[in-house]
Amino acid sequence: MSFKLYYSPASCGGAIYSYISASLTGLKFDSEQVSLETRKTASDADFYAINKKGSIPALVFDDGTMLTETVASFAWISSHATENTELQAPPPANTLAYFDFLDKLGYVNAEMHKAYTPLFFDKTMDEARRNKAKAKAVDKGLFFTENILGSKMFVAGDKPSVIDIYAYFVLSWSQYVGIDLKQANPAAAAFIDRMKALPQIAKLHDEMNAATAV
Numbered sequence: 059m060s061f062k063l064y065y066s067p068a069s070c071g072g073a074i075y076s077y078i079s080a081s082l083t084g085l086k087f088d089s090e091q092v093s094l095e096t097r098k099t100a101s102d103a104d105f106y107a108i109n110k111k112g113s114i115p116a117l118v119f120d121d122g123t124m125l126t127e128t129v130a131s132f133a134w135i136s137s138h139a140t141e142n143t144e145l146q147a148p149p150p151a152n153t154l155a156y157f158d159f160l161d162k163l164g165y166v167n168a169e170m171h172k173a174y175t176p177l178f179f180d181k182t183m184d185e186a187r188r189n190k191a192k193a194k195a196v197d198k199g200l201f202f203t204e205n206i207l208g209s210k211m212f213v214a215g216d217k218p219s220v221i222d223i224y225a226y227f228v229l230s231w232s233q234y235v236g237i238d239l240k241q242a243n244p245a246a247a248a249f250i251d252r253m254k255a256l257p258q259i260a261k262l263h264d265e266m267n268a269a270t271a272v
Contacts, residue, residue, distance in 0.1 A: 063089040064105065065115040075227045076115045076131060078262045079220050082145035083138040087117075128167050132220040133160060139219075144258050146212060146219035159214060159221070162206050166224045173198045174228060177235040192235065196242045199229055203245040211252070218253065226253040 063076060080087055090099050097105040097112050109116045109126060117125040117134070125131045139147040149155035173195040176183065183191065202225055207213055213221045229246045232239045239247040253259055 061085075061087050061117050061119045063087055063115055063117055064092050064099065064108065065089060066092050066094050075220075075223050076117070076135070078259065079132060079135045079145060079223050081262050082218075082258060083135060083143045085135070085138055128171075128224070129160065129164055132163055132224065136220045144217060146215040146217040146222075148214065148219065159219075162213060163221050163224065165206065166202065166221060166228060170195075170198045170202060170225065170228045174231050174235065178231075192237055195232070195235070196237060199232075199239070199243050199246050202229075203243060203249065207245070207249060218256065218259075222253065223259075226250060226259075230254075 063080070065076065077089065090101065092099050092105045092114050094114070099105055099108070105114075106112050108118065109124060111126055113126045115126075115131070117131050125134060133148075136145065136148045137151070139145040141147065148159045173191070176191050177188070177195065180191075206221075207225075212218050213225075218226075226249065229239065229243075230250050232242075232246075239250070
């Protein structure tokens, strides 16, 4: 089933981790940039006419079905991973292990991602509130590295899963909000370096950067 990915390079990295995850499954898809300021697509279409939420990224399928929430998008993308893809396949559907997989993905979305959001967008925070928000983001990352990743290379197998890719991007935002992960969470810093060094991740980063530059 083909789909189209609507994205913005400035949308919290959402386009990038969706693009990379889908690409690692070998899925074929089209993509189009959307302006965060005007909500116009690169072809000058009104994005609100496509997605009433206006949220980015969005996966739109041939039959009109649309996925705009990260957990749903990632669950669908990961369902196409197999033992032969570069993306780790999740456990079989309708098993307890599968729901544990979704639970871990949900943690990255609802706890880690959410903790970083005010550090980017809340311009009213004074220094004390900002330091408190940074400490919360660090704590959420520590829970991930200590209780979800642990001593493993990747969360769900011997290849990166959508959980790893999502957590990698969220943790990498630390450098933009004044969090020194090498000091605050060395395990997270090592995880970022490990993910960044994967050839398939580096290659897709370059593809996304080239597409953005056009």
